[in-house]
Amino acid sequence: MKAGVAHDRFAFVTHNKHDFSLVAGDEELSGLVLNFVSDPQAMATEMVRVTRPGGTVGAYVWDYGGGMQMLRHFWDAAVQVNPHDSKLDQAERFPTCQPEPLETLFRKICLNSVSVRAIDVATVFRNFDDYWTPFLGKQGAAPTYLAGLDDAARNRIRDTLKARIATSADRSIALTARAWAVSRSEKARPARPRARSGHHAPARCNCCGLR
Numbered sequence: 361m362k363a364g365v366a367h368d369r370f371a372f373v374t375h376n377k378h379d380f381s382l383v384a385g386d387e388e389l390s391g392l393v394l395n396f397v398s399d400p401q402a403m404a405t406e407m408v409r410v411t412r413p414g415g416t417v418g419a420y421v422w423d424y425g426g427g428m429q430m431l432r433h434f435w436d437a438a439v440q441v442n443p444h445d446s447k448l449d450q451a452e453r454f455p456t457c458q459p460e461p462l463e464t465l466f467r468k469i470c471l472n473s474v475s476v477r478a479i480d481v482a483t484v485f486r487n488f489d490d491y492w493t494p495f496l497g498k499q500g501a502a503p504t505y506l507a508g509l510d511d512a513a514r515n516r517i518r519d520t521l522k523a524r525i526a527t528s529a530d531r532s533i534a535l536t537a538r539a540w541a542v543s544r545s546e547k548a549r550p551a552r553p554r555a556r557s558g559h560h561a562p563a564r565c566n567c568c569g570l571r
């Protein structure tokens with residue numbers, strides 16, 4: 361089970377089920393997770409459901425198909441060495457991680473104010489080893505893939521990468537990591553009914569009863 365903080369409340373999210381019932385946040389944000397869950401639509405729907413009226417719902421995912429250059433170089437080299445492994449390329453596995461599918465996913469549940477934008481982060485490596493060594497860590501899709509290969513195949517991918525990645529005079533490697541961020545402002549959501557006193561009655565948390 362993972363715990364995340366949404367303002368002053370906690371969300372407990374299991375790996376099999378998206379249970380946001382403890383959350384009643386003004387903003388719900390999913391970072392680099394949407395493409396991993398079995399039903400991204402259900403997850404986004406839950407995020408909208410538990411967000412207070414007027415709140416914002418957003419998600420960002422890596423641009424595996426292009427601008428996440430560290431991984432893009434890796435999979436291009438891996439597929440060049442082992443063409444039959446192209447289906448493991450994260451761009452192939454996660455077609456949702458592109459502007460149009462992301463926008464479509466959010467539009468299906470939120471009719472208004474959906475926008476997608478790029479977030480670019482500079483990723484500079486001191487030298488090739490600084491770039492390559494984390495891939496040997498056996499955690500994450502690319503390192504797990506590498507760990508399943510024999511030494512010869514692993515070294516071929518390393519050498520292919522070394523040949524294709526541009527290195528500066530000081531041996532550093534300057535890349536960019538791009539994420540696509542989709543968000544929806546809930547401005548169009550209808551207001552909740554008012555209590556008899558005329559004061560707005562915020563929804564109670566399903567679990568603890570707090571307003």
Ligand SMILES: C[S@@+](CC[C@H](N)C(=O)[O-])C[C@H]1O[C@@H](n2cnc3c(N)ncnc32)[C@H](O)[C@@H]1O
Nearest residue numbers: 362373374375376377390391392393396397398
């Ligand atoms: C790439 S990491 C991103 C971590 C962090 N949110 C960030 O932005 O750095 C992906 C995360 O998704 C989580 N994850 C994968 N599948 C999940 C699922 N079905 N339900 C909840 N979390 C999941 C993993 O445990 C991991 O922590």
